[in-house]
Amino acid sequence: MPGGQERVLRRRIRSVRATQKITRAMELIATSQIARAQGRLAVAAPYQRGLAGILAEAAKDVGTHGGHLLGVPEDPRRVLVVLLVADRGLCGGYNANVLRTVERLVRANGSTGVETRLVSVGRKAPSYLRFRGIQVDESFIGFSDRPAFADARSVAAAAVPPFLAGDVDQVLLVSTRFLSAGSQVVEQRQLLPLPEPSGEGATGEGPAPREGYVEFEPEARELLGDLVPRYAEAAIFGALLEAAASEHTARQRAMAAATDNAEELVKNLSRIMNRARQDAITTEIMEIVGGAEALRRDVESA
Amino acid sequence: MAFTATVVTPERILVEAEVSAVNLRTADGEAAFLPGHTPVIGSVVAGLVRLEQADGTELRLAVHGGFVHVENDRVELLAPVAERSDEIDVARAQRAAEAAEARIAELRGAEAGDRDLADAEAALRRAQDRLAVAGG
Numbered sequence: 512m513p514g515g516q517e518r519v520l521r522r523r524i525r526s527v528r529a530t531q532k533i534t535r536a537m538e539l540i541a542t543s544q545i546a547r548a549q550g551r552l553a554v555a556a557p558y559q560r561g562l563a564g565i566l567a568e569a570a571k572d573v574g575t576h577g578g579h580l581l582g583v584p585e586d587p588r589r590v591l592v593v594l595l596v597a598d599r600g601l602c603g604g605y606n607a608n609v610l611r612t613v614e615r616l617v618r619a620n621g622s623t624g625v626e627t628r629l630v631s632v633g634r635k636a637p638s639y640l641r642f643r644g645i646q647v648d649e650s651f652i653g654f655s656d657r658p659a660f661a662d663a664r665s666v667a668a669a670a671v672p673p674f675l676a677g678d679v680d681q682v683l684l685v686s687t688r689f690l691s692a693g694s695q696v697v698e699q700r701q702l703l704p705l706p707e708p709s710g711e712g713a714t715g716e717g718p719a720p721r722e723g724y725v726e727f728e729p730e731a732r733e734l735l736g737d738l739v740p741r742y743a744e745a746a747i748f749g750a751l752l753e754a755a756a757s758e759h760t761a762r763q764r765a766m767a768a769a770t771d772n773a774e775e776l777v778k779n780l781s782r783i784m785n786r787a788r789q790d791a792i793t794t795e796i797m798e799i800v801g802g803a804e805a806l807r808r809d810v811e812s813a
Numbered sequence: 814m815a816f817t818a819t820v821v822t823p824e825r826i827l828v829e830a831e832v833s834a835v836n837l838r839t840a841d842g843e844a845a846f847l848p849g850h851t852p853v854i855g856s857v858v859a860g861l862v863r864l865e866q867a868d869g870t871e872l873r874l875a876v877h878g879g880f881v882h883v884e885n886d887r888v889e890l891l892a893p894v895a896e897r898s899d900e901i902d903v904a905r906a907q908r909a910a911e912a913a914e915a916r917i918a919e920l921r922g923a924e925a926g927d928r929d930l931a932d933a934e935a936a937l938r939r940a941q942d943r944l945a946v947a948g949g
Binding site: 551554555557558559561562564565568569659660663664724725726727728729731733734737738741744745748 | 819821822823824825826839840841844851852853854855856878879880882884889891893894
């Protein structure tokens, strides 16, 4: 039944076209979101830079007396991991890349007897991890694509107090860095204790040259205590914004690929459909010619 | 003599102005920064910050904690949350203050967790700070 095949193909083409419209719309939305997320990232930078500058000064002043608030713990036995993924899928490997990194980290910690707690942002995290038998202690959802500073504060409120109370030795952050529009990578870095400014990239540029000493009110050690939660929430906010920009970029890329793929599919299906239609016409002509031929033979033999 | 004061929050740069003096409260008490001040890093107590601008007008801000960094004739105020007096919604702050008071009363009666009570008290303080700043 050649006509039937043609109808089935026509319907498939229509459904692929409809899907293509959706993926193209999502692509356009993601594109506009990237620009917005990048803008927010740029606006947040001065605050973080300012805090990093204060941290550098305070760390210099306290020297080696920073206690457990500064530096890299030598042998952390209890680690809290904050991980950032998206609330929604349809963004290529964005979520899976972060989640796989976390899963590896948890398994590695498990084999060396390091106790790991997880705090997750994004709807996609708990389901993935729980399915693999990894417990998530606290999870936040609903703001991965447009994080506000208040959201960063609530995440910090889950991650910082256990560290200050001495329940964990180290707080790690696993998230996607937005290096540029073309390059985003999953990175695992230490959130707490605060990074030693002498280490890489804590400040960007060194403290400005000056005469005399900086006065601290209150004294540097106490100030460092105040700085820890502020710095952590600013760092989490920065990471959330970078993750959001990365998420939109990943989604834009995935949706562009899906739109292209739909285009290809429509092309192939149209070709098959046209061939089917032509086959049907050819068959029909053959039948007519055959019928006419048979009739003529009847007339001639009569 | 004027110098530059910036008030920076994570979501925007709230103020960048030429000022002749900055008045705020640090952990050690009231502080006024004038041009040529020695370098200071301090933690700021939530409440009113007054910027005396070079043109003689005064800018009033409500800041909710943060740090001040004075250096090379620049005052940088880093606050997680801050707003200008003309941005404060007085009616909303009033409502927030009342709601927080009601909540504190309720929590005291119920002997709830310290964390909830502390949250409510912080909310009340924030609302009161806003009202004080907006009130002129």
